[in-house]
Amino acid sequence: MTTTVRTAPPSTHTSFAVIKRDGDVARFAPDKISTAIRKAFLATEGPVAGDSSRVRDLVDTLTAQVLAALVRRYGMGSSVHVEEIQDQVELALMRSGEHKVARAYVLYRDEHARRRDTVDHPAPPLDPPSRLAGLTVRTPTGTTPLDAERLVLTITEACADTRDVDAQLVLQRTADTLYDGITEDELRLAPVLAARTLVERHPNYSAVSARLLLDGLRAEALTLLAGVPVTATASEMARRYPAHLADYVAYGIEVGRLDPRLATFDLARLGAAIEPDRDLRFTYLGLQTLADRYFLHERGRRYELPQTFFMRVAMGLALEEDAREERAIEFYRLLSSFDFMCSTPTLFNAGTIRPQLSSCFLTTVDDNLSDIFTGIHDNAMLAKFSGGLGNDWTPVRGTGAHIHGTNGKSSGVVPFLKIANDTAVAVNQGGKRKGAVCAYLETWHIDIEEFCELRKNTGDERRRTHDMNTAHWVPDLFLQRVEEDGPWTLFSPDEVPDLHDSYGPEFREKYERYERAAADGKLHVHRTVRAVDLWRRMLTMLFETGHPWITFKDPCNIRSAQQHAGVVHSSNLCTEITLNTSADEVAVCNLGSVNLAAHVTAEGLDADRLRATVLTAVRMLDNVIDLNLYTVDKAERANQRHRPVGLGLMGFADALVTLGLPYASEAAVEFADESMELLSHAAITASADLAEERGAYASFDGSLWSRGILPIDTVAMLADAHGGDLDQDTSARLDWEPLRHRVRAGMRNSLIMAIAPTATISNIVGVSQSIEPLYRNLYVKANMSGDFTVINAALVDALAERGLWDEVMVADLKYWDGVLGPIERIPADIKELFATAFEIDPSWLVRAASRRQKWIDQAQSLNLYVAEPNGRKLDELYRLAWRTGCKTTYYLRSQSKTHVEKSTLAGTDGRLNAVPVASVIDLPLTQPQDDASCSVLDPECEACQ
Known part of the structure; x- marks a missing residue:
């Protein structure tokens, strides 16, 4: 059923003065008549029929009749007693033939009269039925x-x-x-x-x-x-x-x-x-x-x-x-x-006989059959105790490449991705949550176009990976070619092996050299496409299937504190971790998140409390490294050598509500900047403190830390690599100079901050996920524990303060899927403060993320919500993320163009929305897929935290 916005009854009669029961005089409010009538219908016909289109239209008509009767009887500008207004409502209901509803309205009046009589008396003890x-x-x-x-x-x-x-x-x-x-x-x-x-x-x-x-x-x-x-x-x-x-x-x-x-x-x-x-x-x-x-x-x-x-x-x-x-x-x-919460693997396993406490594992799969299946074996062992996986598959030679051992031709990377997908399904982490893996491929790989289609529901099932996430690892040069409308050449990595380990200007020089070699016939497997066409295909598949995600290779490497120790070849399952990987090391990260909402009052951010929380949290995360059960030797080697942790945050949207700041506002962007700067300063300080107590991490010498270079300082390095074309703010509020001197002496952890999705731990704490905007103000959340009605308590309080929380408001919230915009009773300031994800221009999410990113040494799980996606919007949005210095993006969320019929949540807790069924993107498209854009309620999107 396609819904349309309804208009309230005319409000031209507000010149009436209403005499209340206590003798006070109030302004006449026609919407109170509508609300009372709708309550009567809901009480009589139930929450489904009582909230139907027929009833809504009839309520509008009856309200208009009451207003007309009052004008005829008293004239404009008169004073009318509240009981007389209610009498007119009863008459209107009776004249319309709605006798049962009229009776319900009478009972409604009687009930409120009884409440007024007993308002000063405490509730009696419970009376057992x-x-x-x-x-x-x-x-x-x-x-x-x-x-x-x-x-x-x-x-x-x-x-x-x-x-x-x-x-x-x-x-x-x-x-x-x-x-x-x-x-x-x-x-x-x-x-x-x-x-x-x-x-x-x-x-x-x-x-x-x-x-x-x-x-x-x-x-x-x-x-x-x-x-x-x-x-x-x-x-x-x-x-x-x-x-x-x-x-x-x-x-x-x-x-x-x-x-x-x-x-x-x-x-x-x-x-x-x-x-x-x-x-x-x-x-x-x-x-x-x-x-x-x-x-x-x-x-x-x-x-x-x-x-x-x-x-x-x-x-x-x-x-x-x-x-x-x-x-x-x-x-x-x-x-x-609830000031801080460790990630799910730590909560699962700390203190047990098998303490696999780490959250994320990143691997590079090398280009030979033994290493490929060793990588798949490692996936299974790492997933067994709840690890989320990110695999870099770029080194694996492409379709048509020569295989020296058999003198045959390669089938490319896709068949092996299918095996990795099925392994993730088979290893379900003890039934606690599904195994989860994300495959990364650089945009110049010859198989990139097939990689785009892995999540489609059509085509050869042997070349589809319906259960595995996928992500592009995009070099800056590709997006520069897109902006120039230039050509883009695809290669097989066995013929261009050094592209994998190159980034920035070095990558450009090598890539252009290989382009010339291909043009001269010196390479056997290559293909040239128009960069814009490939970019369009990437965005189209992203909209249709939710994959592959868009992540940016150069910012992740240029701003990495560990440049001296290797190359970042991919992110992780949820795109917030940026660690070096190689054939000898499986990167590991240990996560936890600060509940930002617990550190904010209406007066602002409690800086002292936040610093104290971060000091303890970083210590806990550092302890994970030494206590962890490592199921793969290469993971233990990497984790002990580099000691990375990922301190993030959750409850950002709740914090904004407490502060009275709409998500779509300059003030919210400034708060994102302020809060992340304070968290960053505290986290780096905590790691420096631990280094004084326990010693610096083994690979510290030669790192950016050892040179006194902090995350905020690396923004200039990225701007230089962009040729000055970087629109990222570099302002600061705190004095960072003393900390620069301290970190030169030693850091306990090579990397310290990463903002993960917190899909599950935010549920435990009872706050909004990560840095997400409000999804809905009333909805049903589904996870592996079942379906749960979720209602925004802060909104209920705000409405109750203004006398607007009642049965009709509940019905309205259900009718409009928890979105406030169409509900005319709600004041504009409340609508703005509690605007939901698809009501907010997604550029606000990118701008806030850019401000945070300057303080973060790793990355953020940045979901983007687009109510009505089209090619131009997606192109502008993802280029904005790149130009403003974001390292990665996560899911693209879109909402359905058609909705299912509503039914009451009470007793059923049914889902509110259907899956997306229609495409609105204006690029050349194939048929939209059934799983278009991962549902924000997807119970499987919890693997990081």
């Missing part, structure tokens, strides 16, 4: 009467100190789902699901759902450890936690999951440091994600709880610290406060 009496619960040993008192207590605790939630309603909805002989597991789940259906009413029901879920998790863990049925309320667990830690560690070691060294900590001291109240900070999505995929379990029964989970990770990262308990408590407090 009568149907609970006599119900039994089936247990492994028989049946027992349902404990209604405990059910009431559990729901009361879950709703305590939580505004805008109705504990009695949760209890009633729970009771409605119970039956005689219900199992214990079903009984624990019933209140969770009851509260979950209310999330769209108010986001605080998500916290209620989480607390109710936690009640079941407590029973599960305590029972498993005790060997007999045990339950505990939240208040009881607060007393149990200190002693529970020691029981948990002992059990985890006994079943062979936890590192026995955890038992050597002073567990009484650590148990006393646990803060039970932090269990109450989770949203339902966050806690369910932890429960399903992170908590340790035995025979399918979880024995880990939120605070023991965080303490386990903290202990695991403090194992080799001198003051282990002090550091473990410091790490625990940082994690459990």
Whole structure:
């Protein structure tokens, strides 16, 4: 169904004065009449029929009739009592024949009258529904009467100190789902699901759902450890936690999951440091994600709880610290406060007997059969314990190239990519998430056009990789040829071997030499195309299939602190890591993200708190390198030699909302600059501190750090390589000179910063992903734990402050897919502040990314959202990213041109949008693919974090 924007009823009668019940006089607001009528329809016909096009049109008509009646009866400029206005609404409904709706409106008025009468009286204790009496619960040993008192207590605790939630309603909805002989597991789940259906009413029901879920998790863990049925309320667990830690560690070691060294900590001291109240900070999505995929379990029964989970990770990262308990408590407090979160592999495996803690692995696949299959084997071993992979396939000779060993011709790189794709599917990281890999190919490779089509849903399936990401590794020279409308020559790497290790002016000189050699007939496998035509094809495939992504070779190398140690040949799975790779080294990066939203108040950025967070976070990431389980020797060699880490951030959009800054604004770009500069300064300082304590990394000598060159200084190096054609800001707020002197003495880590997608850990923390704009203000998120209603709590608060949060607003948000623009009741300033991703011009995302990039020694996972893509827009957008110094881009997101019919989220949690079904790009296109542009809700796009 194609939707159209509706106009509100005429508002020409606002000269009425409304006499309120307390005698005050207010301005007349016709939209309040519309809202009241729509509430009556929703109550009568339900959230589907009550929000149909017919009803919306009828509401407009009835509102106009009420306005006309008031004008006839009182005349313009009159004062009208609010009760008289409501009487006219009743009459209009009756005259229209909507008798059931009129009755619902009468009940609506009565309900509000009762609320006014009881507004000053506290809510009474919960009244257990009568149907609970006599119900039994089936247990492994028989049946027992349902404990209604405990059910009431559990729901009361879950709703305590939580505004805008109705504990009695949760209890009633729970009771409605119970039956005689219900199992214990079903009984624990019933209140969770009851509260979950209310999330769209108010986001605080998500916290209620989480607390109710936690009640079941407590029973599960305590029972498993005790060997007999045990339950505990939240208040009881607060007393149990200190002693529970020691029981948990002992059990985890006994079943062979936890590192026995955890038992050597002073567990009484650590148990006393646990803060039970932090269990109450989770949203339902966050806690369910932890429960399903992170908590340790035995025979399918979880024995880990939120605070023991965080303490386990903290202990695991403090194992080799001198003051282990002090550091473990410091790490625990940082994690459990949600100020910082380690990446998923670290959370999965820290403190266990197989501590594979690193997030990203980058490899170069060399050009012989043995190395190709060694690379695929390494992929499997690295993916087994949750690593995300980036493979550089550029050295593999192209289609038609000569094979000396067999005297035959090569089939090119594509058949081997198919094998790598299937390996990623087969190795699913223990069922916790799918194996994930991204293949990179330089734009001059002879197979680049076939590489573009790997994700198409048509053609030879043996030459398709539907489960593997792909990315272009684009040299500056190619884009310069595009701008010149010049030729571009494709080569097989076995005939031009030194192009792979060249960049900048050196690459240009060698490339042009090989072009001349090809023209002279000295090369056997080559083809010349128009650069613009290849660029168009790249953008077309990017729109149609979401791949290959566009990443830039020269900025990644020219600005790399490790130029002396090798070449950056690719990025990683999520395009934020830029590390050297070679036949002898598998690059490794260890990730974690600062929750920027936790470091911002309405007054601004809390610089002291951010510095303290970063100081501890960098230490934790550095510890990962020494504690890590390496499944490939080349990875251990590289990680110990260079010690790179990737500190990023999440919650950027939430921070902007707290500050009152729209994403699409100069102020937001400035904040991106300011916050990243502070984070960069703190991170470099932390690594320099660690170098003084522990020593510099092995390959430090000769690095840019050793010469006192900081990331901000390398922008000028890139500008020189561009011939001065670089539109990247270089202003600074802090005094960097003292830090330049410090880093010359030593750095603990070769690279320190990278902004990853944080797809999963941001769910755990309950903030917006990474540097992303708001996706929607109300939507359903799907991941491997299921479908979850997500509603923007800050928006609800802003609307509630202005008296605009009600059932009609919920219906409007569902009707418009969480987009505020078409909802006329919402003031312009709120629409601007909560503008969603596809309402924002994507150039704002690029501009903010460019400002951050000047401070970052690695890169950013930069998603770009284009509401109505066409060739010109995409061309301008990706060239803007290149010209402003961005190192990489990630997914291109586009939205559907047609939508499915809406249905209520309540009780179904169904998806809001269909997949894109129509192409609007104006370049020559093939038929659009079914998987056009990766869905932002894709549960598989979580592999980095």
